[in-house]
Amino acid sequence: MTGTLVLLRHGQSVWNAENLFTGWVDVPLSEQGEGEARRGGELLRDAGLRPDILHTSLLRRAISTANLALDSADRHWIPVKRDWRLNERHYGALQGKDKKQTLETYGEEQFKLWRRSYDTPPPEIELGSTYSQDSDPRYAGIGAALPRTECLKDVLARVLPYWEGEIVPDLRAGKTVLVAAHGNSLRALVKHLDGISDEAIAGLNIPTGIPLRYELDEDLKPVKAGGEYLDPSAAEDAIKAVANQGR
Numbered sequence: 001m002t003g004t005l006v007l008l009r010h011g012q013s014v015w016n017a018e019n020l021f022t023g024w025v026d027v028p029l030s031e032q033g034e035g036e037a038r039r040g041g042e043l044l045r046d047a048g049l050r051p052d053i054l055h056t057s058l059l060r061r062a063i064s065t066a067n068l069a070l071d072s073a074d075r076h077w078i079p080v081k082r083d084w085r086l087n088e089r090h091y092g093a094l095q096g097k098d099k100k101q102t103l104e105t106y107g108e109e110q111f112k113l114w115r116r117s118y119d120t121p122p123p124e125i126e127l128g129s130t131y132s133q134d135s136d137p138r139y140a141g142i143g144a145a146l147p148r149t150e151c152l153k154d155v156l157a158r159v160l161p162y163w164e165g166e167i168v169p170d171l172r173a174g175k176t177v178l179v180a181a182h183g184n185s186l187r188a189l190v191k192h193l194d195g196i197s198d199e200a201i202a203g204l205n206i207p208t209g210i211p212l213r214y215e216l217d218e219d220l221k222p223v224k225a226g227g228e229y230l231d232p233s234a235a236e237d238a239i240k241a242v243a244n245q246g247r
Ligand SMILES: O=C(O)[C@@H](CO)OP(=O)(O)O
Pocket: 016, 020, 021, 022, 023, 024, 088, 089, 091, 115, 183, 184, 242, 245
């Protein structure tokens, strides 16, 4: 039997609210984001979805979102696995930069390439600079794999081993699996699940705080392409807002 997969992008972070490129910078949720996370948990509860296990990144916006959501769903006690492979895409030298200013300075085409192209990473971050993670103890074990920038292709390459090695076994065991992660790490996972092309993935955005449910068949293919947002109309509005960031 194959279980149910629920993907949850963290609620709005303080840097989402300020329109700054975030990546691996460990910013907290905004007050609005905390509310989105609680509401996400209510949606889980109302849909009768009871996660058996949680997988999160190592970043507090995903960790806090999962904690708040599971608390409102009364599932705060389930086991959890955390891994850097679920982290947001490393935004390289753009981390900490204003999206609107970046768009104005570099133009629409370059901005789009950096944000949504499959294989064009932003410039690398300088080691030791304010928003670099090279001396962060939580990544001490990664060694040479510690990214200095990533495109979506790089994210997929590091998410897939975690998907195969840690998430798939839970699904195969019939569990309901909650993955609390980030806009771009979840885009990578959705690309893989739905078999979205390198070109088409540029047009896919994930809203904050709204659970996306996938029922998977025995080959781990989605029964319904794209899954189902638990609040489809809120998801539609929030997707547009993500797509329009920088404007
Ligand atoms: O800044 C980031 O890390 C991401 C997610 O918030 O932004 P974007 O949607 O521009 O890829």
